[in-house]
Each structure stands twice: as C-alpha cells, then as structure tokens.
Amino acid sequence: SNDKSTTQLKSTCCYCGVGCGVIIEKQFNGLINIKGDESHPSNRGLLCSKGMNLHHTVNDQSDRLLFPQMRYGKHLPLLRVDWNTALERAAAVFSTFIEKYGPDSVAFYASGQCLTEEYYVLNKLVKGFIGTNNIDTNSRLCMSSAVAAYKMALGEDTVPVCYDDIELSDCIFVAGANPAWCHPIIWRRVEQHKAANPSVKIIVIDPRVTDSCAIADLHLQLNPGTDITLFHAIAKILIENGQIDASFIQLHATGFDAFKRMLAQQSVHEAALICGLSESQIQLAANYIAQSNGFLSMWTMGLNQSAVGVNKNLSLLNLHLITGKIGKPGSGPLSLTGQPNAMGGREVGGLANLLPAHRDLGNSAHRQEVQVFWGGKEIGSKPGLTATEMFDALADGRLKAIWIACTNPLISLPDVRKAEEALKKAKFVVVQEISNKAETLPYADVVLPAAAWSEKEGTMTNSERRISYLPKGNIAPGEALADQEIFCRFAKKMHFKGFDFPNTEAIYLEHAQLTKGTNIDISQLNYRLIQESRSIQWPYKNQQSTPRLFTDHAFHTPDKKARIHTVTANFNSEQPDDQYPYILTTGRIRDQWHTRSKTSKVNKLNQHIPRAYLTVHPIDAKPLGLREDDIVIVRSRRGEVTVPCKIDRAIKPGVVFLPMHWGKISGSDLNRVNNLTNKLLDPISKEPDFKFCAVQIEKF
Ligand code: SF4
Numbered sequence: 174s175n176d177k178s179t180t181q182l183k184s185t186c187c188y189c190g191v192g193c194g195v196i197i198e199k200q201f202n203g204l205i206n207i208k209g210d211e212s213h214p215s216n217r218g219l220l221c222s223k224g225m226n227l228h229h230t231v232n233d234q235s236d237r238l239l240f241p242q243m244r245y246g247k248h249l250p251l252l253r254v255d256w257n258t259a260l261e262r263a264a265a266v267f268s269t270f271i272e273k274y275g276p277d278s279v280a281f282y283a284s285g286q287c288l289t290e291e292y293y294v295l296n297k298l299v300k301g302f303i304g305t306n307n308i309d310t311n312s313r314l315c316m317s318s319a320v321a322a323y324k325m326a327l328g329e330d331t332v333p334v335c336y337d338d339i340e341l342s343d344c345i346f347v348a349g350a351n352p353a354w355c356h357p358i359i360w361r362r363v364e365q366h367k368a369a370n371p372s373v374k375i376i377v378i379d380p381r382v383t384d385s386c387a388i389a390d391l392h393l394q395l396n397p398g399t400d401i402t403l404f405h406a407i408a409k410i411l412i413e414n415g416q417i418d419a420s421f422i423q424l425h426a427t428g429f430d431a432f433k434r435m436l437a438q439q440s441v442h443e444a445a446l447i448c449g450l451s452e453s454q455i456q457l458a459a460n461y462i463a464q465s466n467g468f469l470s471m472w473t474m475g476l477n478q479s480a481v482g483v484n485k486n487l488s489l490l491n492l493h494l495i496t497g498k499i500g501k502p503g504s505g506p507l508s509l510t511g512q513p514n515a516m517g518g519r520e521v522g523g524l525a526n527l528l529p530a531h532r533d534l535g536n537s538a539h540r541q542e543v544q545v546f547w548g549g550k551e552i553g554s555k556p557g558l559t560a561t562e563m564f565d566a567l568a569d570g571r572l573k574a575i576w577i578a579c580t581n582p583l584i585s586l587p588d589v590r591k592a593e594e595a596l597k598k599a600k601f602v603v604v605q606e607i608s609n610k611a612e613t614l615p616y617a618d619v620v621l622p623a624a625a626w627s628e629k630e631g632t633m634t635n636s637e638r639r640i641s642y643l644p645k646g647n648i649a650p651g652e653a654l655a656d657q658e659i660f661c662r663f664a665k666k667m668h669f670k671g672f673d674f675p676n677t678e679a680i681y682l683e684h685a686q687l688t689k690g691t692n693i694d695i696s697q698l699n700y701r702l703i704q705e706s707r708s709i710q711w712p713y714k715n716q717q718s719t720p721r722l723f724t725d726h727a728f729h730t731p732d733k734k735a736r737i738h739t740v741t742a743n744f745n746s747e748q749p750d751d752q753y754p755y756i757l758t759t760g761r762i763r764d765q766w767h768t769r770s771k772t773s774k775v776n777k778l779n780q781h782i783p784r785a786y787l788t789v790h791p792i793d794a795k796p797l798g799l800r801e802d803d804i805v806i807v808r809s810r811r812g813e814v815t816v817p818c819k820i821d822r823a824i825k826p827g828v829v830f831l832p833m834h835w836g837k838i839s840g841s842d843l844n845r846v847n848n849l850t851n852k853l854l855d856p857i858s859k860e861p862d863f864k865f866c867a868v869q870i871e872k873f
Contacts, residue, residue, distance in 0.1 A: 183210055183707070185633055185641040186224040187286065187626035188766050190510025191215060191358045192635020193224055194707065197627055197646045204232045205627065205647065212707050215336055215639060221357035222764050226778055230771040231627055231647060236608050238622035239651025251620060256652065256662065263576075263619050264666035266601045270573045271303065280307035280563045280572050283523065284579035285315060285512030288631030288643065290680040291656040292514070292523040294672065295578070298660055300522075301549035302669040306534065306557030307572070309525040311580045312518055313560040315474070315511040317858040318482030320519060323508075325483070326490040326736050328729030329531055329692055330519055333722040334469065334505040335637045335710060340366050341503030344374045344465030346458075348400060348489060349475015349864075353384035354763040356473070356509045359636075364388055374461040378403065379475065380758060381788075381830060382823035391457055396449040397756050397828055398865050400476060401742040404488040406444035407459045408495055409436040416463035418497030425726040426494050428737035435739045447742075449825070467503020468496060473511060474760065478863040482855040484740035494737050500723030507636065512767075514633035517640070520693055520711070521684055525557035530688040546687055548671060559859040561586060561852055568595035578605035578656060579623065583612035584768040584836035587861040588811045589847035605659055608770040612836050622653040629655035630677050632703065634711070638719070641708040642700055688712075692729055746865035747851050749827070753809060753867035755793065756828045759846050760864075765834040772834075785844040787818045788830040789870070794820045797870055804873035807831070809866050812848030815873060829868065 180199040185192055194213020198206040207228040211218035241259035242251040254262075270278045281299050283292065287310070299308040320330045327333070339345070339362045352360040367373050367388050377389040378400065386392045395403055411417050412433055422429045445452045462468050470493065476485040490506055498504040510516055522529040522543075532539035540552040558566055564586060566572035575596075586592040596602060596616040604617035607625045614620060628649040634640050649655070654662075657680060664672035674680050678700045689696035694712040703709055709718040727733040749756055764781040766772045773779065787805055789797075799805065805818045807829070814831065824830055835844035842848060853862040 182644045182646045183212070184627065184643045184646070185513070186220065186227060187513050188223050189356055190512060190515060190636040191356050192513060192633065192639060192641060193220055193358050194641065195220065195224060195227065199646055204228070213641070214708065215635060215637065216358045219358050219361055222778060222781070223766055223772060226775045229775045231625065233774050234650045236610050236774065237625075237650045238606055238609050238620060238653065240622060241652065242620040244618055251617070256654070259619050259621060260663050260666045263603050263663060267574055268667065270601070274573060276303050276305035277307060278572060279303065279305065279574045279576075280558055280566070281576045281578070282560065282563055282580065282582065283308070283310040285310055285312040285515035285518055287518065287579050287656060288514060288629070288633060289517035289521060289684065290631040290677050291660065292518045293521040293529070293680055293684045294657050294660045294664070296521055296523045296529065297547055297549070297671070298664045298669065300528070300552055301544070301547040302664065302667070304550040304553070306525050306553055306555065307563065308523065308557060309559045309563065310518055310523055311560065311582075311585060312512065312515040312524060313859060314478070314585060314861060314863070316477060316508070316515045317524065317860045318477040318479065318855055319486050319508040321483045321858040322486030322490060325738060326487055326494070327723070328735070331692070331722055331729070332506070332508055332636065332638055333500060334507045335720040336362065337720060338467065338469055338503050338505065338507070339363055342465070342467035342469035343370070343372065343503065344376070344461050344468045346376045346378070346462065346468065346470040347385060348378040348470065348472040350471055350473040350509060351379065351383040351385045351760065352471060352509060353387070355761045359471075359509065360385065374465065376458050376461060380825045380828050391454065391461065393448075393450055393454055393458060394825055396447070396825070397758055398479070398744050398746055399448040400485045401481065401488045401740060402444045402447045403450070403455065404492060405436055405439070405742060406441045406448075406455050407462065408432070408491055409441060410456060410459035411463060411492075411495060412436065414459070414463065416459070417495045421497030421726070422495060425728070426735045426737050428739060429495065431739045432491065432737045462492065462496065465498070467501070468493065468498040469503060469505065469507055471507050471509055473509045475864060477860055479744070479860070479865065480746055480853045480855055480862040481744040482860045483857045487738040487740050491737050494735050500721065500726055502721070510636040513635070516636065516638065517632065517634040520634060520688070525559050528552070529684070530691040530693055532691070543687070549669070561854065561861060562859065564592040564595040567599045570598070573599070574601035575599055576603040576605070577613055581611050581613060581768040581770065581836070584845060584847065585833070587847055587850040587863055588852045589845060590812050590842070591852070605656065607653070611770065621659055622651060623659065624649035624653045624655045628653070629657075631657070632681060638710045639708045640695070640698070640703055640711060642703045746853065746862050747867045749867040753869045755868050755870060757807070757809065757849055757866050757868045758828060758830050758864045759833050759850065760830065762832045762834065765832070767834065768836060769834050782832070785814070785816045785832055785835040785846065787816050787870070788821050788824045789818050790824050790826040790828070791820050791822060792826040793829070794818070798872055806871045806873055807849060807868050808871070809849040809851070809868045811851070813843070814846060814848055815843040829870065
C-alpha cells in the first residue's frame with residue numbers, strides 16, 4: 174500500500190489473450206481503480222480502452238446474479254434457493270441421467286475466460302469422475318484450428334515465440350487479424366517498433382481495410398477464404414527464387430518434396446486471380462519475407478474460424494518451416510489467442526479431445542497416467558462432443574443435460590437460433606453465470622451465481638505462454654462463489670473423491686504435478702514464484718522461464734522433425750449465388766468484448782460503436798439504393814438481422830461485415846449476427862466457419 178486509503182494488487186486483464194498486467198487499486202469505499210502494471214513484461218504498463226475501463230465493470234454490480242435459483246418444472250418460475258439445495262438437485266438430476274442413459278448423456282460447456290484452476294477441476298470432474306469426455310469450451314470457436322495445426326506441424330500445441338520477438342523481427346506478417354483493435358497492446362509494440370525502425374516491413378492480409386493497415390507496407394486485400402492459395406503462392410516464389418533454408422529443411426523437417434510438387438501445379442498468376450490480388454503484390458510479400466532476418470507471423474480468427482481453418486494454419490506454418498524462420502530471435506508463429514486463458518485451458522486438457530499437460534486422448538498410456546493420478550474412472554479414448562456438436566445432440570435427444578459455465582452460447586454459437594431451439598429441448602440446464610442478463614437464463618433449471626474477475630484467485634496463461642497470477646481483491650456480491658468452488662462442491666455432492674482442496678493454490682499444485690516430465694513442465698512452480706517474478710513462461714525448468722522454444726530445432730514429434738503438410742487450397746464454404754449474392758464476414762470491434770456482458774456496462778466503451786451495423790462497399794450499396802445509416806435486412810438460409818448500414822470502401826465489393834457482439838436487445842434478436850452464420854465445421858478442429866456465409870440484403 175502506498176497510501177492510507179488504497180491497497181494495490183497486481184493482477185491481469187481478463188479480456189484478450191495479450192494478458193496485460195494491471196494494478197487494482199482498492200479504495201477505502203470498496204470501489205476499485207485500474208492502471209497498467211509497468212512491471213509486467215507483456216504490456217510494460219500500457220492498457221487499451223477495454224483494460225483501462227475494467228474497474229467500471231467491477232464497480233457496477235447492478236446486473237449481477239446474487240443467489241442460486243431453481244425451477245421445479247419447465248413451466249414454473251425460477252425461485253431463490255440456497256447453495257445446498259441447488260447443488261443437490263443438480264447432482265440428483267445428473268446422477269439419474271448418467272445411471273439411466275450413461276455418462277455421455279450429460280455435457281459441460283465452459284469458457285476460455287475460466288481460470289486455469291477452474292478449468293482443471295472441471296476437466297478432472299468430467300473426464301475423471303463422471304466418465305465422459307463431453308467437456309468443451311468456447312475456445313473451440315476460437316483457437317482449436319491453431320491448436321490442431323501446431324500439433325500436426327510442430328508435434329505440440331505450442332507458441333514458440335514471445336512478445337519480445339516483436340522488437341527483434343523485421344518482417345511482421347499479420348493474417349486474418351485486426352490487432353490494432355483486438356490485441357491493441359501487442360499492436361502498440363508493433364507500431365513503436367516500426368516507428369523506430371522504418372525498414373521493418375509490415376504485411377497485413379485481410380479482405381477489409383482495418384486500422385491495422387495504417388502502418389502496413391503491404392495490404393493484401395484478398396478474397397475471403399483464399400488464404401491457403403496465397404500462402405502457397407508465396408511459398409512457390411520463395412522456393413523458385415532459392416530463398417528457402419535448404420539445410421534447415423533437410424535436417425529439421427519432412428514433407429518438403431511433396432509440398433514442392435503440389436506447388437508446381439498452380440502458377441502465381443493463377444493464384445493471384447483466385448485471391449483477387451496482383452502477381453506483383455504476392456511477389457512483394459515473398460520478397461519481404463525473403464529479405465528478413467526475423468519473420469514473425471500473427472493471426473487470429475480469419476484463419477482459425479474456417480471450415481479449412483487447420484489447413485490455413487498449416488499453410489502459414491509452412492512458410493516458417495521452408496525458410497527455417499522459427500526458433501530464432503524475432504522469428505516464428507505467434508498465434509494471437511482470442512481469450513485471456515484459452516492457453517491455460519489447453520494446458521489442463523480442457524477440451525473434448527485433450528488430456529492434461531498436452532497428453533493425447535488417443536494414447537492409452539497417457540489415459541492410464543491421468544487416470545492413475547486422479548484415482549477416478551477409466552478415461553475413454555473417444556473425443557467428447559465439441560461446442561456445436563453438444564447443441565446438435567441436445568436437439569436430437571442424445572444429450573439430456575448441459576451445464577453452461579462462464580459463456581453465452583446464445584450469442585456466440587453459429588446458426589444460433591438452432592442452438593436456442595436445442596436448449597429449449599434440453600431436459601435439464603444448469604447456467605453458472607455472473608450476469609442476470611445472459612440469454613441462456615430463461616432456459617435454465619438451475620442458476621448458479623459466479624464470482625467475477627478480481628473476486629477470485631487463480632492463474633491464466635496468455636498468448637506468449639506466460640502464466641500470471643490473479644489475486645482475489647474483492648468480495649463477490651451476494652452469495653456468488655468462485656467457479657472452482659462451485660465445481661468442487663458439485664463434485665462432492667456427486668460423492669467423488671479428490672475435490673477437497675484446502676485452497677486454490679492446492680488445485681494449481683495438483684495441475685503442476687501432472688505436467689512433470691512433459692514439454693510444458695511447471696512442476697517446480699507455485700504461486701509465490703509466479704508472483705515474485707510477476708509472470709513465468711512455460712516450461713519452467715532449472716528455475717528458468719522459457720521465452721523461446723525450438724531454439725535447438727528439435728521439434729516435439731517422435732523424430733524431432735517438423736512436418737511440412739501438403740494441404741489443398743479447396744474450401745467448401747457456402748458460396749454466394751443469385752439468391753444470396755454477398756459473402757458475410759464477421760468480427761470484433763475495438764471497444765466491445767465478446768458477448769458484451771462486461772463492456773456493455775461501460776458508457777465510454779459503448780460510445781465508440783453504439784450498435785451493430787452492416788458494412789457495405791459503395792459499389793454494392795448503389796444498386797440496392799442504400800445510403801449511410803439506412804436500415805437493412807440481411808438474410809441467410811438460417812435467419813436474418815435488421816441493422817443500419819455503413820457504406821465504406823474499407824470492405825471488398827461483394828463482401829459485407831457484421832460485428833459479433835450483440836445478442837437480444839429488448840427481446841429482439843435482430844442484432845445477432847449468428848442468426849446468419851453457418852454450422853459448417855473444420856473436419857479436424859471442429860471450429861465453425863464464422864467468417865464465410867452467403868447472404869442477401871434488402872433495404873428496410
Ligand atoms: Fe486487456 Fe487485451 Fe487490452 Fe491488454 S490488450 S488491456 S489484455 S483487452
């Protein structure tokens with residue numbers, strides 16, 4: 174404390190995967206203030222508009238759920254009950270379904286915003302004790318394509334670089350991302366680096382002209398979905414010009430010859446036509462990469478949220494592997510995590526196809542290790558239902574009960590009206606939430622009030638593998654409890670052993686033990702060490718944090734070689750036609766976060782862009798008779814939205830854009846973009862094709 178009236182606590186911003194350090198200043202009146210933490214290496218004191226206004230979301234508790242509620246029949250109202258009653262009912266109903274229909278008749282759907290400890294106990298509860306792999310999180314909608322591709326190419330789901338590589342790179346390749354708005358503090362570092370070193374080349378690949386293009390040397394405004402064709406063409410040029418690292422390929426990678434043969438089948442000219450770019454633009458991109466010492470790539474949902482998301486990721490990773498620009502200062506892939514703790518969730522194995530510490534569900538020795546450690550049920554080899562599959566299974570009756578924690582699928586799932594119908598059909602729904610406004614609440618049989626950020630302790634891992642500690646600084650309102658406490662109490666009601674943790678750190682230490690001897694080993698870490706060094710990048714070996722991986726070029730595959738994957742550029746997204754002639758793409762805006770449960774409470778943040786809108790190019794607006802702010806009805810084969818339009822040259826003709834954040838407003842769902850989107854999934858990652866569907870537009 175530096176002042177009699179305030180206490181200071183070091184914590185981490187709960188929004189995006191940048192993972193900025195914040196200082197919570199607790200005032201004598203119980204309210205908090207936020208400032209950037211200069212001692213945190215990820216942000217060095219900087220905060221973006223969302224992080225800077227974080228205290229408002231804590232200080233305003235007007236929308237908080239305060240006590241458990243329950244209804245005794247689908248048509249009866251929710252009534253206040255105590256925790257014991259709510260959890261006993263949940264345990265009784267879940268047990269009944271498990272007994273009658275088997276453990277696969279229940280599922281848990283959680284969030285990349287959960288703390289690592291919460292993820293850990295939930296995963297243990299579901300896979301180890303209920304005996305189903307039906308646990309997935311909204312990270313499925315976000316990072317699962319990157320996860321799969323890292324594993325296929327590098328042998329492990331691992332980001333090899335750190336943010337300090339930004340300042341060491343001289344070519345930054347940003348694909349399908351708008352970090353200026355969505356990962357602002359990383360982008361501040363890129364901007365400062367470029368300002369200090371104007372020769373650093375920035376390449377932005379996006380069908381839209383975004384704020385990230387402002388400092389770009391080259392903006393490749395490609396046709397949506399054509400990323401693989403572009404990356405292949407760049408690879409082809411690098412190979413033909415001899416601008417690859419032949420000795421790296423020979424010693425440290427496999428698959429190059431097949432890749433080269435495949436690239437021979439398409440000329441750069443043909444690729445340019447497909448991408449809607451000029452040949453010289455593609456040549457220039459290849460040239461920037463070839464001339465660089467440090468080649469850093471960044472990407473987010475433009476690559477991941479696609480029916481070919483894994484292939485898009487693999488074809489980008491190929492550019493690092495053929496140039497050998499990986500595991501060296503300033504070089505490598507830096508996937509920007511959407512959510513604050515998507516990576517922590519992967520570490521504990523909190524997805525339907527994962528096991529703790531990056532173990533494989535398909536590997537019987539790995540399953541055995543975890544089962545013995547937990548002392549629970551046999552773990553099945555079959556992946557559980559993923560995010561969208563859970564709602565399909567609710568709709569067709571395979572799934573009877575779902576527990577939704579810390580996420581709002583009724584805004585964020587694709588083809589969301591179908592998800593809503595599915596939730597209506599569910600026999601039993603538990604909603605664990607902080608906000609009394611969530612669209613899921615009307616479908617809940619049991620509502621459990623959860624503690625929010627700063628009201629519970631735990632850890633998170635950001636986009637550069639950096640584990641930070643978050644202290645409990647505030648008391649949760651009413652009877653709200655920390656998510657891990659809710660899961661543990663439920664586990665005990667189910668009579669499962671191994672959920673009697675004396676404190677949150679005990680959960681962390683158990684998780685850390687499971688990482689022993691793995692590539693993400695943090696078994697020597699504890700809360701004190703993380704707090705003392707402010708944050709630590711895994712693995713933590715010999716009392717050392719690990720800023721950069723693969724510096725010895727030994728990848729995590731059995732033969733230590735990386736894999737160059739020959740992937741096809743074909744994609745099966747819903748193509749525009751006469752009836753639905755425009756391609757809809759979706760994304761974030763600067764000052765809102767996901768489903769707005771926090772950011773909508775902050776007036777300053779609502780001012781930037783106050784409501785959902787459709788961006789249309791003037792060439793498309795003209796024949797439709799549209800003028801700025803006209804109301805338009807946008808329809809797809811699945812639903813419609815009614816929003817004002819913005820006429821803007823920043824979008825490609827034939828493509829329109831809608832932001833992802835809005836749900837129901839005053840009972841109307843007509844701002845909700847996911848009424849329109851498509852449930853088409855990547856076959857490997859099961860990540861939905863959010864960035865591509867066909868729509869028609871009509872003036873209201
Ligand atoms: Fe928070 Fe992300 Fe902004 Fe940093 S960049 S302050 S983590 S929202």
